[in-house]
Amino acid sequence: xxxxxxxxxxxxxxxxxxxxxxxxxxxxxxxxxxxxxxxxxxxxxxxxxxxxxxxxxxxxxxxxxxxxxxxxxxxxxxxxxxxxxxxxxxxxxxxxxxxxxxxxxxxxxxxxxxxxxxxxxxxxxxxxxxxxxxxxxxxxxxxxxxxxxxxxxxxxxxxxxxxxxxxxxxxxxxxxxxxxxxxxxxxxxxxxxxxxxxxxxxxxxxxxxxxxxxxxxxxxxxxxxxxxxxxxxxxxxxxxxxxxxxxxxxxxxxxxxxxxxxxxxxxxxxxxxxxxxxxxxxxxxxxxxxxxxxxxxxxxxxxxxxxxxxxxxxxxxxxxxxxxxxxxxxxxxxxxxxxxxxxxxxxxxxxxxxxxxxxxxxxxxxxxxxxxxxxxxxxxxxxxxxxxxxxxxxxxxxxxxxxxxxxxxxxxxxxxxxxxxxxxxxxxxxxxxx
Amino acid sequence: xxxxxxxxxxxxxxxxxxxxxxxxxxxxxxxxxxxxxxxxxxxxxxxxxxxxxxxxxxxxxxxxxxxxxxxxxxxxxxxxxxxxxxxxxxxxxxxxxxxxxxxxxxxxxxxxxxxxxxxxxxxxxxxxxxxxxxxxxxxxxxx
Ligand SMILES: [Zn+2]
Numbered sequence: 001x002x003x004x005x006x007x008x009x010x011x012x013x014x015x016x017x018x019x020x021x022x023x024x025x026x027x028x029x030x031x032x033x034x035x036x037x038x039x040x041x042x043x044x045x046x047x048x049x050x051x052x053x054x055x056x057x058x059x060x061x062x063x064x065x066x067x068x069x070x071x072x073x074x075x076x077x078x079x080x081x082x083x084x085x086x087x088x089x090x091x092x093x094x095x096x097x098x099x100x101x102x103x104x105x106x107x108x109x110x111x112x113x114x115x116x117x118x119x120x121x122x123x124x125x126x127x128x129x130x131x132x133x134x135x136x137x138x139x140x141x142x143x144x145x146x147x148x149x150x151x152x153x154x155x156x157x158x159x160x161x162x163x164x165x166x167x168x169x170x171x172x173x174x175x176x177x178x179x180x181x182x183x184x185x186x187x188x189x190x191x192x193x194x195x196x197x198x199x200x201x202x203x204x205x206x207x208x209x210x211x212x213x214x215x216x217x218x219x220x221x222x223x224x225x226x227x228x229x230x231x232x233x234x235x236x237x238x239x240x241x242x243x244x245x246x247x248x249x250x251x252x253x254x255x256x257x258x259x260x261x262x263x264x265x266x267x268x269x270x271x272x273x274x275x276x277x278x279x280x281x282x283x284x285x286x287x288x289x290x291x292x293x294x295x296x297x298x299x300x301x302x303x304x305x306x307x308x309x310x311x312x313x314x315x316x317x318x319x320x321x322x323x324x325x326x327x328x329x330x331x332x333x334x335x336x337x338x339x340x341x342x343x344x345x346x347x348x349x350x351x352x353x354x355x356x357x358x359x360x361x362x363x364x365x366x367x368x369x370x371x372x373x374x375x376x377x378x379x380x381x382x383x384x385x386x387x388x389x390x391x392x393x394x395x396x397x398x399x400x401x402x403x404x405x406x407x408x409x410x411x412x413x414x415x416x417x418x419x420x421x422x423x424x425x426x427x428x429x430x431x432x433x434x
Numbered sequence: 435x436x437x438x439x440x441x442x443x444x445x446x447x448x449x450x451x452x453x454x455x456x457x458x459x460x461x462x463x464x465x466x467x468x469x470x471x472x473x474x475x476x477x478x479x480x481x482x483x484x485x486x487x488x489x490x491x492x493x494x495x496x497x498x499x500x501x502x503x504x505x506x507x508x509x510x511x512x513x514x515x516x517x518x519x520x521x522x523x524x525x526x527x528x529x530x531x532x533x534x535x536x537x538x539x540x541x542x543x544x545x546x547x548x549x550x551x552x553x554x555x556x557x558x559x560x561x562x563x564x565x566x567x568x569x570x571x572x573x574x575x576x577x
Contacts, residue, residue, distance in 0.1 A: 381501030
Protein backbone atom coordinates (compact mmCIF):
# COMPACT_ATOMS: atom_id res chain seq x y z
CA UNK A 1 0.00 0.00 0.00
CA UNK A 2 1.19 3.54 -0.71
CA UNK A 3 0.61 5.97 2.16
CA UNK A 4 1.15 9.24 0.29
CA UNK A 5 0.24 8.56 -3.32
CA UNK A 6 0.79 12.14 -4.45
CA UNK A 7 4.42 12.34 -3.41
CA UNK A 8 5.53 8.73 -3.57
CA UNK A 9 4.43 8.24 -7.18
CA UNK A 10 5.11 11.77 -8.41
CA UNK A 11 6.64 12.02 -11.90
CA UNK A 12 10.41 12.55 -11.66
CA UNK A 13 10.34 15.99 -13.23
CA UNK A 14 7.85 17.37 -10.74
CA UNK A 15 9.72 15.69 -7.89
CA UNK A 16 13.02 17.19 -8.98
CA UNK A 17 11.45 20.65 -9.22
CA UNK A 18 10.28 20.30 -5.62
CA UNK A 19 13.72 19.05 -4.59
CA UNK A 20 15.44 22.06 -6.13
CA UNK A 21 13.11 24.55 -4.50
CA UNK A 22 13.50 22.89 -1.10
CA UNK A 23 17.27 22.59 -1.50
CA UNK A 24 17.59 26.30 -2.31
CA UNK A 25 15.50 27.21 0.74
CA UNK A 26 17.59 24.96 3.00
CA UNK A 27 20.92 26.28 1.75
CA UNK A 28 19.71 29.86 2.13
CA UNK A 29 18.51 29.16 5.67
CA UNK A 30 21.61 27.37 6.96
CA UNK A 31 23.87 30.01 5.44
CA UNK A 32 22.05 32.66 7.41
CA UNK A 33 21.44 30.85 10.68
CA UNK A 34 24.31 28.41 11.26
CA UNK A 35 27.80 30.00 11.53
CA UNK A 36 29.40 26.62 10.80
CA UNK A 37 27.78 26.45 7.33
CA UNK A 38 28.42 30.10 6.53
CA UNK A 39 32.11 29.61 7.24
CA UNK A 40 32.31 26.40 5.22
CA UNK A 41 30.43 27.80 2.22
CA UNK A 42 32.58 30.93 2.27
CA UNK A 43 35.74 28.84 2.35
CA UNK A 44 34.48 26.81 -0.60
CA UNK A 45 33.62 30.04 -2.40
CA UNK A 46 29.98 29.13 -2.91
CA UNK A 47 26.96 31.25 -2.07
CA UNK A 48 23.30 30.21 -1.74
CA UNK A 49 22.37 31.92 -5.02
CA UNK A 50 24.89 29.69 -6.86
CA UNK A 51 22.57 26.72 -6.44
CA UNK A 52 20.63 27.00 -9.68
CA UNK A 53 20.10 23.33 -10.43
CA UNK A 54 20.23 20.04 -8.55
CA UNK A 55 23.57 19.44 -10.23
CA UNK A 56 24.98 22.43 -8.32
CA UNK A 57 24.61 20.43 -5.11
CA UNK A 58 28.05 18.96 -5.70
CA UNK A 59 29.60 22.42 -5.32
CA UNK A 60 28.67 22.42 -1.64
CA UNK A 61 31.13 21.07 0.95
CA UNK A 62 30.46 17.82 2.82
CA UNK A 63 29.36 17.60 6.42
CA UNK A 64 30.81 14.80 8.55
CA UNK A 65 30.11 13.14 11.86
CA UNK A 66 33.23 14.88 13.13
CA UNK A 67 31.61 18.25 12.36
CA UNK A 68 28.67 17.25 14.56
CA UNK A 69 31.06 16.24 17.34
CA UNK A 70 33.07 19.45 17.02
CA UNK A 71 29.85 21.41 17.51
CA UNK A 72 28.65 19.25 20.41
CA UNK A 73 25.98 19.44 21.65
CA UNK A 74 23.76 22.01 19.88
CA UNK A 75 26.15 23.97 17.64
CA UNK A 76 24.56 22.92 14.34
CA UNK A 77 20.97 23.60 15.36
CA UNK A 78 19.37 26.05 12.95
CA UNK A 79 16.55 27.21 15.21
CA UNK A 80 16.44 28.60 18.76
CA UNK A 81 15.95 26.03 21.51
CA UNK A 82 12.42 27.32 22.10
CA UNK A 83 11.42 25.70 18.80
CA UNK A 84 13.03 22.34 19.53
CA UNK A 85 10.52 19.81 20.89
CA UNK A 86 12.66 16.65 21.00
CA UNK A 87 16.34 15.74 21.35
CA UNK A 88 17.91 12.43 20.35
CA UNK A 89 21.54 11.31 20.38
CA UNK A 90 23.52 8.52 18.82
CA UNK A 91 25.57 6.26 21.04
CA UNK A 92 29.13 7.46 21.07
CA UNK A 93 31.06 4.25 20.61
CA UNK A 94 34.02 6.35 19.52
CA UNK A 95 34.19 9.83 20.94
CA UNK A 96 31.30 12.10 21.82
CA UNK A 97 27.74 11.22 20.85
CA UNK A 98 26.09 13.18 18.07
CA UNK A 99 23.07 15.17 19.14
CA UNK A 100 20.07 16.06 17.00
CA UNK A 101 17.07 18.30 17.67
CA UNK A 102 13.61 18.19 16.10
CA UNK A 103 11.07 20.96 15.71
CA UNK A 104 7.37 20.19 15.86
CA UNK A 105 7.28 20.07 12.07
CA UNK A 106 10.32 17.73 11.98
CA UNK A 107 8.48 15.29 14.23
CA UNK A 108 5.45 15.50 11.95
CA UNK A 109 7.59 14.83 8.87
CA UNK A 110 9.35 11.92 10.57
CA UNK A 111 6.02 10.43 11.66
CA UNK A 112 4.71 10.62 8.12
CA UNK A 113 7.85 9.06 6.63
CA UNK A 114 7.68 6.21 9.13
CA UNK A 115 3.99 5.75 8.31
CA UNK A 116 4.98 5.59 4.62
CA UNK A 117 7.67 3.04 5.48
CA UNK A 118 5.27 0.83 7.43
CA UNK A 119 2.73 1.03 4.61
CA UNK A 120 5.41 0.07 2.08
CA UNK A 121 6.01 -3.06 4.17
CA UNK A 122 2.32 -3.90 3.87
CA UNK A 123 1.25 -2.64 7.29
CA UNK A 124 -2.17 -0.99 7.74
CA UNK A 125 -4.30 0.39 10.55
CA UNK A 126 -5.63 -3.11 11.15
CA UNK A 127 -2.21 -4.30 12.30
CA UNK A 128 -0.73 -4.58 15.78
CA UNK A 129 2.95 -3.64 15.87
CA UNK A 130 5.34 -5.22 18.35
CA UNK A 131 7.97 -2.49 18.51
CA UNK A 132 11.13 -3.96 20.02
CA UNK A 133 13.46 -1.14 18.99
CA UNK A 134 14.92 0.59 22.03
CA UNK A 135 13.06 3.63 23.34
CA UNK A 136 15.22 6.44 24.57
CA UNK A 137 17.98 8.59 23.09
CA UNK A 138 18.20 6.08 20.23
CA UNK A 139 15.78 7.07 17.44
CA UNK A 140 14.53 3.55 16.64
CA UNK A 141 11.83 3.08 19.27
CA UNK A 142 10.12 6.47 19.15
CA UNK A 143 10.55 6.74 15.38
CA UNK A 144 8.57 3.57 14.71
CA UNK A 145 6.13 4.44 17.48
CA UNK A 146 5.08 7.79 16.04
CA UNK A 147 4.89 6.32 12.54
CA UNK A 148 2.63 3.51 13.74
CA UNK A 149 0.28 5.95 15.46
CA UNK A 150 0.21 8.21 12.41
CA UNK A 151 -0.71 5.23 10.26
CA UNK A 152 -3.38 4.28 12.78
CA UNK A 153 -1.99 0.88 13.65
CA UNK A 154 -1.92 -0.35 17.26
CA UNK A 155 1.57 -0.18 18.71
CA UNK A 156 2.98 -2.18 21.63
CA UNK A 157 5.91 -0.10 22.96
CA UNK A 158 7.74 -3.15 24.27
CA UNK A 159 11.24 -1.70 23.64
CA UNK A 160 14.37 -3.88 23.90
CA UNK A 161 15.29 -6.54 26.44
CA UNK A 162 13.44 -9.09 28.60
CA UNK A 163 13.09 -11.43 25.67
CA UNK A 164 10.99 -14.06 27.44
CA UNK A 165 8.38 -11.50 28.37
CA UNK A 166 8.37 -10.35 24.74
CA UNK A 167 7.51 -13.86 23.58
CA UNK A 168 4.67 -14.06 26.09
CA UNK A 169 3.33 -10.70 24.90
CA UNK A 170 3.53 -11.87 21.29
CA UNK A 171 1.57 -14.99 22.22
CA UNK A 172 -1.10 -13.14 24.19
CA UNK A 173 -1.51 -9.83 22.32
CA UNK A 174 -1.06 -11.45 18.90
CA UNK A 175 0.84 -8.64 17.15
CA UNK A 176 1.07 -9.05 13.36
CA UNK A 177 4.15 -6.89 12.76
CA UNK A 178 7.59 -7.07 14.38
CA UNK A 179 10.03 -4.14 14.38
CA UNK A 180 13.57 -4.62 15.73
CA UNK A 181 17.11 -5.22 14.54
CA UNK A 182 17.51 -8.27 12.25
CA UNK A 183 19.80 -10.02 14.71
CA UNK A 184 17.32 -9.51 17.54
CA UNK A 185 14.59 -11.19 15.47
CA UNK A 186 16.71 -14.34 15.32
CA UNK A 187 17.37 -14.08 19.03
CA UNK A 188 13.62 -13.85 19.64
CA UNK A 189 13.17 -16.99 17.53
CA UNK A 190 15.78 -18.89 19.54
CA UNK A 191 14.29 -17.90 22.88
CA UNK A 192 10.81 -18.79 21.58
CA UNK A 193 12.11 -22.23 20.60
CA UNK A 194 13.52 -22.74 24.09
CA UNK A 195 10.14 -21.80 25.54
CA UNK A 196 8.41 -24.26 23.22
CA UNK A 197 6.81 -21.45 21.21
CA UNK A 198 6.81 -21.87 17.45
CA UNK A 199 6.74 -18.60 15.52
CA UNK A 200 4.83 -20.14 12.63
CA UNK A 201 2.33 -22.11 14.69
CA UNK A 202 1.81 -20.05 17.82
CA UNK A 203 2.36 -16.41 16.83
CA UNK A 204 0.57 -14.07 14.43
CA UNK A 205 3.58 -12.10 13.14
CA UNK A 206 3.48 -11.94 9.33
CA UNK A 207 5.96 -9.18 8.54
CA UNK A 208 9.10 -7.81 10.16
CA UNK A 209 10.70 -4.42 9.50
CA UNK A 210 14.36 -4.65 10.34
CA UNK A 211 17.13 -2.07 10.40
CA UNK A 212 19.76 -0.23 12.44
CA UNK A 213 22.51 -2.69 11.48
CA UNK A 214 23.86 -4.12 8.22
CA UNK A 215 22.46 -7.50 7.19
CA UNK A 216 22.48 -9.69 4.11
CA UNK A 217 20.19 -11.51 1.71
CA UNK A 218 21.23 -14.75 3.33
CA UNK A 219 20.13 -13.42 6.71
CA UNK A 220 16.81 -12.35 5.17
CA UNK A 221 16.31 -15.90 3.92
CA UNK A 222 17.11 -17.29 7.34
CA UNK A 223 14.70 -14.93 9.12
CA UNK A 224 11.92 -15.53 6.61
CA UNK A 225 12.34 -19.31 6.82
CA UNK A 226 12.57 -19.52 10.58
CA UNK A 227 9.95 -16.96 11.55
CA UNK A 228 7.67 -17.63 8.59
CA UNK A 229 7.35 -13.91 7.77
CA UNK A 230 8.26 -11.32 5.16
CA UNK A 231 11.45 -9.53 6.24
CA UNK A 232 11.71 -5.90 5.07
CA UNK A 233 14.80 -3.72 5.23
CA UNK A 234 14.49 -0.16 6.56
CA UNK A 235 17.18 2.51 6.60
CA UNK A 236 17.80 5.62 8.57
CA UNK A 237 20.32 7.29 10.81
CA UNK A 238 19.75 9.57 13.72
CA UNK A 239 21.83 12.45 12.33
CA UNK A 240 19.63 12.62 9.24
CA UNK A 241 16.26 11.72 10.82
CA UNK A 242 16.12 8.26 12.36
CA UNK A 243 14.37 5.26 10.79
CA UNK A 244 12.25 6.16 7.77
CA UNK A 245 14.80 7.68 5.40
CA UNK A 246 14.36 4.72 3.04
CA UNK A 247 12.50 1.43 3.02
CA UNK A 248 11.97 -1.61 0.83
CA UNK A 249 8.56 -2.17 -0.68
CA UNK A 250 7.07 -5.58 -0.01
CA UNK A 251 6.21 -5.94 -3.72
CA UNK A 252 9.83 -5.98 -4.91
CA UNK A 253 12.08 -6.38 -1.83
CA UNK A 254 14.79 -5.12 -4.11
CA UNK A 255 16.45 -1.94 -2.90
CA UNK A 256 15.11 0.70 -0.52
CA UNK A 257 13.06 3.63 -1.81
CA UNK A 258 14.51 6.89 -0.51
CA UNK A 259 11.87 9.50 0.35
CA UNK A 260 13.34 12.01 -2.03
CA UNK A 261 10.85 14.76 -1.34
CA UNK A 262 12.75 15.14 1.95
CA UNK A 263 16.29 13.97 1.15
CA UNK A 264 18.64 14.18 -1.81
CA UNK A 265 20.91 11.14 -2.04
CA UNK A 266 24.28 10.95 -3.76
CA UNK A 267 26.88 8.20 -4.03
CA UNK A 268 30.49 9.34 -3.88
CA UNK A 269 33.93 7.82 -4.06
CA UNK A 270 34.92 7.96 -0.38
CA UNK A 271 38.53 8.71 -1.30
CA UNK A 272 38.14 11.49 -3.84
CA UNK A 273 34.70 12.81 -2.92
CA UNK A 274 33.72 12.60 -6.58
CA UNK A 275 30.05 11.92 -7.31
CA UNK A 276 29.56 8.48 -8.87
CA UNK A 277 26.94 7.59 -11.50
CA UNK A 278 23.84 5.53 -10.80
CA UNK A 279 24.57 1.86 -10.19
CA UNK A 280 28.08 2.35 -8.84
CA UNK A 281 28.98 1.38 -5.30
CA UNK A 282 30.34 4.00 -2.93
CA UNK A 283 29.49 6.07 0.11
CA UNK A 284 25.93 7.32 0.54
CA UNK A 285 25.69 11.08 1.07
CA UNK A 286 22.39 12.63 2.15
CA UNK A 287 21.16 16.21 2.15
CA UNK A 288 18.04 17.03 4.15
CA UNK A 289 15.77 19.48 2.34
CA UNK A 290 12.89 19.94 4.76
CA UNK A 291 14.47 19.57 8.16
CA UNK A 292 14.32 22.58 10.46
CA UNK A 293 16.03 21.61 13.71
CA UNK A 294 19.32 20.44 12.29
CA UNK A 295 19.48 20.54 8.50
CA UNK A 296 22.43 18.63 7.06
CA UNK A 297 24.13 19.49 3.82
CA UNK A 298 25.83 16.60 1.99
CA UNK A 299 26.14 14.50 5.12
CA UNK A 300 28.59 11.63 4.71
CA UNK A 301 26.80 8.61 6.14
CA UNK A 302 29.83 6.29 5.88
CA UNK A 303 27.38 3.65 4.67
CA UNK A 304 28.22 1.74 1.51
CA UNK A 305 25.42 1.59 -1.04
CA UNK A 306 24.48 2.33 -4.65
CA UNK A 307 21.52 4.14 -6.24
CA UNK A 308 19.14 2.75 -8.85
CA UNK A 309 16.77 4.80 -10.94
CA UNK A 310 14.89 1.99 -12.71
CA UNK A 311 11.10 2.10 -12.16
CA UNK A 312 9.81 -0.25 -9.47
CA UNK A 313 6.82 -2.53 -9.78
CA UNK A 314 5.25 -1.02 -6.67
CA UNK A 315 4.65 2.22 -8.58
CA UNK A 316 6.85 4.45 -6.45
CA UNK A 317 8.99 6.81 -8.52
CA UNK A 318 11.57 7.38 -5.81
CA UNK A 319 15.08 6.05 -6.38
CA UNK A 320 16.17 2.91 -4.64
CA UNK A 321 19.37 2.43 -2.68
CA UNK A 322 21.07 -0.93 -2.46
CA UNK A 323 20.99 -2.68 0.89
CA UNK A 324 23.77 -1.22 3.04
CA UNK A 325 26.45 -3.86 3.31
CA UNK A 326 29.00 -2.05 5.42
CA UNK A 327 30.78 1.11 6.40
CA UNK A 328 33.53 3.08 4.72
CA UNK A 329 35.42 3.44 8.00
CA UNK A 330 37.34 0.25 7.39
CA UNK A 331 37.89 0.75 3.68
CA UNK A 332 41.17 -0.50 2.28
CA UNK A 333 42.96 0.50 -0.86
CA UNK A 334 44.67 -2.48 -2.41
CA UNK A 335 46.54 -2.02 -5.67
CA UNK A 336 44.59 1.20 -6.15
CA UNK A 337 41.23 -0.53 -5.78
CA UNK A 338 38.81 0.43 -2.98
CA UNK A 339 38.08 -2.71 -0.99
CA UNK A 340 35.36 -2.83 1.64
CA UNK A 341 35.52 -5.73 4.10
CA UNK A 342 31.74 -5.94 3.81
CA UNK A 343 32.06 -6.82 0.12
CA UNK A 344 34.30 -9.72 1.02
CA UNK A 345 31.88 -10.73 3.73
CA UNK A 346 28.99 -10.81 1.30
CA UNK A 347 30.97 -13.19 -0.91
CA UNK A 348 31.77 -15.45 2.03
CA UNK A 349 28.10 -15.49 3.03
CA UNK A 350 27.32 -17.20 -0.26
CA UNK A 351 29.43 -20.23 0.66
CA UNK A 352 27.79 -22.34 3.30
CA UNK A 353 30.96 -24.34 3.93
CA UNK A 354 32.51 -21.37 5.68
CA UNK A 355 31.38 -19.29 8.65
CA UNK A 356 31.12 -15.50 8.29
CA UNK A 357 34.19 -15.07 10.46
CA UNK A 358 37.17 -13.80 8.56
CA UNK A 359 40.20 -11.60 8.70
CA UNK A 360 41.74 -9.70 5.82
CA UNK A 361 45.51 -9.41 5.76
CA UNK A 362 47.17 -6.94 3.44
CA UNK A 363 50.88 -7.07 2.93
CA UNK A 364 53.35 -5.68 0.45
CA UNK A 365 55.69 -8.08 -1.26
CA UNK A 366 58.21 -6.70 -3.74
CA UNK A 367 56.25 -3.44 -4.08
CA UNK A 368 53.06 -5.34 -4.77
CA UNK A 369 50.10 -5.39 -2.44
CA UNK A 370 48.91 -8.87 -1.61
CA UNK A 371 45.59 -9.66 -0.08
CA UNK A 372 44.91 -12.74 1.98
CA UNK A 373 41.52 -13.65 3.35
CA UNK A 374 41.47 -16.11 6.21
CA UNK A 375 38.08 -17.62 6.78
CA UNK A 376 36.85 -20.13 9.30
CA UNK A 377 35.44 -23.40 8.06
CA UNK A 378 32.10 -24.36 9.59
CA UNK A 379 32.18 -26.37 12.78
CA UNK A 380 31.23 -29.59 11.09
CA UNK A 381 33.56 -30.86 8.42
CA UNK A 382 31.70 -31.33 5.15
CA UNK A 383 34.45 -33.05 3.21
CA UNK A 384 37.54 -34.92 4.26
CA UNK A 385 39.17 -34.62 0.87
CA UNK A 386 42.00 -32.12 0.63
CA UNK A 387 41.22 -31.59 -3.03
CA UNK A 388 37.65 -30.49 -2.31
CA UNK A 389 38.77 -28.02 0.34
CA UNK A 390 41.32 -26.58 -2.04
CA UNK A 391 38.61 -26.30 -4.68
CA UNK A 392 36.54 -24.36 -2.16
CA UNK A 393 39.44 -21.95 -1.62
CA UNK A 394 39.77 -21.44 -5.36
CA UNK A 395 36.01 -20.94 -5.74
CA UNK A 396 35.93 -18.21 -3.09
CA UNK A 397 39.01 -16.56 -4.62
CA UNK A 398 37.25 -16.48 -7.96
CA UNK A 399 34.08 -14.96 -6.48
CA UNK A 400 36.08 -12.29 -4.67
CA UNK A 401 37.92 -11.48 -7.86
CA UNK A 402 34.60 -11.10 -9.68
CA UNK A 403 33.14 -8.86 -6.98
CA UNK A 404 36.16 -6.72 -6.14
CA UNK A 405 38.15 -6.92 -9.31
CA UNK A 406 41.35 -7.93 -7.57
CA UNK A 407 42.88 -11.30 -6.88
CA UNK A 408 43.52 -12.61 -3.41
CA UNK A 409 44.50 -15.74 -1.58
CA UNK A 410 41.92 -17.52 0.51
CA UNK A 411 43.08 -19.59 3.43
CA UNK A 412 40.79 -21.86 5.44
CA UNK A 413 41.33 -21.82 9.18
CA UNK A 414 39.80 -23.67 12.10
CA UNK A 415 36.60 -22.41 13.73
CA UNK A 416 36.86 -19.98 16.63
CA UNK A 417 40.47 -19.12 15.84
CA UNK A 418 39.67 -15.67 14.49
CA UNK A 419 39.38 -13.14 17.24
CA UNK A 420 35.84 -12.11 18.15
CA UNK A 421 34.86 -8.83 19.63
CA UNK A 422 31.40 -7.92 20.75
CA UNK A 423 31.42 -4.65 18.85
CA UNK A 424 32.87 -4.26 15.42
CA UNK A 425 35.23 -7.13 14.86
CA UNK A 426 38.74 -6.28 13.85
CA UNK A 427 38.57 -7.52 10.31
CA UNK A 428 41.64 -6.01 8.74
CA UNK A 429 45.33 -6.40 9.45
CA UNK A 430 47.39 -4.06 7.33
CA UNK A 431 51.04 -5.07 7.43
CA UNK A 432 52.19 -2.77 4.67
CA UNK A 433 55.12 -0.51 5.39
CA UNK A 434 54.54 2.45 3.16
CA UNK B 435 30.81 -53.90 6.12
CA UNK B 436 31.55 -50.19 6.39
CA UNK B 437 33.94 -48.60 8.83
CA UNK B 438 33.36 -45.13 10.24
CA UNK B 439 36.38 -42.90 10.03
CA UNK B 440 36.80 -39.62 11.85
CA UNK B 441 38.25 -36.69 9.91
CA UNK B 442 39.64 -33.59 11.55
CA UNK B 443 40.43 -30.28 9.88
CA UNK B 444 43.74 -28.93 11.17
CA UNK B 445 45.54 -25.75 10.43
CA UNK B 446 49.24 -26.21 9.99
CA UNK B 447 50.11 -24.85 13.37
CA UNK B 448 52.73 -26.22 15.69
CA UNK B 449 51.37 -28.62 18.29
CA UNK B 450 47.92 -28.93 16.78
CA UNK B 451 48.34 -32.63 16.01
CA UNK B 452 49.59 -33.28 19.53
CA UNK B 453 46.46 -31.63 20.89
CA UNK B 454 44.31 -34.16 19.03
CA UNK B 455 46.19 -37.15 20.38
CA UNK B 456 46.21 -35.67 23.88
CA UNK B 457 42.45 -35.08 23.76
CA UNK B 458 41.85 -38.68 22.70
CA UNK B 459 44.28 -40.10 25.23
CA UNK B 460 42.68 -38.29 28.16
CA UNK B 461 39.32 -39.74 27.08
CA UNK B 462 40.85 -43.24 27.00
CA UNK B 463 40.37 -43.63 23.28
CA UNK B 464 42.80 -45.74 21.26
CA UNK B 465 43.85 -44.80 17.78
CA UNK B 466 43.79 -47.88 15.51
CA UNK B 467 44.82 -46.25 12.25
CA UNK B 468 45.84 -42.79 11.21
CA UNK B 469 46.72 -40.80 8.12
CA UNK B 470 47.46 -37.14 7.54
CA UNK B 471 46.90 -35.41 4.22
CA UNK B 472 48.14 -31.89 4.13
CA UNK B 473 48.80 -28.81 2.03
CA UNK B 474 50.90 -25.80 2.92
CA UNK B 475 47.92 -24.25 4.73
CA UNK B 476 45.92 -27.00 6.30
CA UNK B 477 45.68 -30.73 6.78
CA UNK B 478 43.06 -33.41 7.22
CA UNK B 479 43.77 -35.99 9.87
CA UNK B 480 41.91 -39.26 9.38
CA UNK B 481 41.50 -41.65 12.25
CA UNK B 482 40.03 -45.04 13.02
CA UNK B 483 39.50 -45.37 16.76
CA UNK B 484 38.07 -47.98 19.10
CA UNK B 485 35.14 -45.77 20.15
CA UNK B 486 34.04 -43.59 17.25
CA UNK B 487 31.05 -41.89 18.88
CA UNK B 488 32.97 -40.94 21.99
CA UNK B 489 35.92 -39.66 19.97
CA UNK B 490 33.62 -37.57 17.78
CA UNK B 491 32.01 -36.07 20.85
CA UNK B 492 35.17 -35.22 22.80
CA UNK B 493 36.88 -33.76 19.76
CA UNK B 494 33.93 -31.50 19.01
CA UNK B 495 33.71 -30.47 22.64
CA UNK B 496 37.35 -29.47 22.47
CA UNK B 497 36.75 -27.23 19.50
CA UNK B 498 37.96 -29.41 16.66
CA UNK B 499 36.25 -29.43 13.29
CA UNK B 500 35.21 -33.02 12.93
CA UNK B 501 33.49 -35.03 10.26
CA UNK B 502 32.58 -38.68 9.78
CA UNK B 503 33.28 -40.60 6.62
CA UNK B 504 32.55 -44.18 5.63
CA UNK B 505 35.48 -46.25 4.45
CA UNK B 506 36.12 -49.96 3.96
CA UNK B 507 38.80 -52.09 5.54
CA UNK B 508 40.28 -54.77 3.34
CA UNK B 509 42.56 -57.60 4.37
CA UNK B 510 45.52 -57.77 2.02
CA UNK B 511 47.40 -61.09 1.71
CA UNK B 512 50.95 -60.89 2.97
CA UNK B 513 52.72 -61.73 -0.27
CA UNK B 514 54.20 -59.76 -3.19
CA UNK B 515 51.48 -58.32 -5.38
CA UNK B 516 48.81 -58.66 -2.72
CA UNK B 517 47.74 -55.02 -2.90
CA UNK B 518 48.25 -54.83 -6.65
CA UNK B 519 45.70 -57.61 -7.16
CA UNK B 520 43.09 -55.68 -5.19
CA UNK B 521 43.76 -52.46 -7.05
CA UNK B 522 43.43 -54.40 -10.25
CA UNK B 523 39.96 -55.68 -9.34
CA UNK B 524 38.78 -52.15 -8.59
CA UNK B 525 40.35 -50.67 -11.71
CA UNK B 526 38.67 -53.28 -13.92
CA UNK B 527 35.30 -52.22 -12.54
CA UNK B 528 36.14 -48.52 -12.98
CA UNK B 529 35.93 -47.91 -9.26
CA UNK B 530 37.93 -44.87 -8.24
CA UNK B 531 39.90 -44.83 -4.97
CA UNK B 532 39.96 -41.36 -3.38
CA UNK B 533 42.66 -42.32 -0.90
CA UNK B 534 43.89 -45.24 1.19
CA UNK B 535 46.13 -45.92 4.15
CA UNK B 536 47.35 -48.84 6.18
CA UNK B 537 46.26 -50.12 9.53
CA UNK B 538 48.60 -50.31 12.47
CA UNK B 539 48.35 -54.00 13.25
CA UNK B 540 50.60 -55.71 15.75
CA UNK B 541 50.79 -59.20 14.36
CA UNK B 542 48.93 -61.58 12.08
CA UNK B 543 48.75 -62.85 8.64
CA UNK B 544 48.16 -59.85 6.44
CA UNK B 545 47.95 -56.08 6.42
CA UNK B 546 44.66 -54.25 6.67
CA UNK B 547 44.22 -51.33 4.30
CA UNK B 548 41.52 -48.66 4.53
CA UNK B 549 39.99 -47.41 1.30
CA UNK B 550 37.93 -44.31 0.73
CA UNK B 551 35.76 -44.92 -2.31
CA UNK B 552 32.72 -42.97 -3.48
CA UNK B 553 30.88 -46.06 -4.72
CA UNK B 554 31.31 -47.89 -1.48
CA UNK B 555 28.53 -50.44 -1.86
CA UNK B 556 29.58 -51.45 -5.33
CA UNK B 557 33.19 -51.79 -4.19
CA UNK B 558 32.19 -54.09 -1.32
CA UNK B 559 30.16 -56.17 -3.72
CA UNK B 560 32.94 -56.46 -6.29
CA UNK B 561 35.66 -57.23 -3.77
CA UNK B 562 33.61 -59.86 -1.94
CA UNK B 563 32.75 -61.58 -5.21
CA UNK B 564 36.45 -61.74 -6.01
CA UNK B 565 37.22 -63.43 -2.73
CA UNK B 566 38.76 -60.41 -1.00
CA UNK B 567 38.07 -60.16 2.73
CA UNK B 568 36.24 -56.92 3.59
CA UNK B 569 36.23 -56.56 7.37
CA UNK B 570 33.13 -55.37 9.26
CA UNK B 571 33.38 -52.23 11.39
CA UNK B 572 32.94 -53.96 14.74
CA UNK B 573 35.91 -56.13 13.99
CA UNK B 574 38.08 -53.28 12.77
CA UNK B 575 37.54 -51.06 15.82
CA UNK B 576 38.72 -53.92 18.06
CA UNK B 577 41.74 -54.95 16.00
ZN1 LIG C 1 9.11 -0.50 -4.92
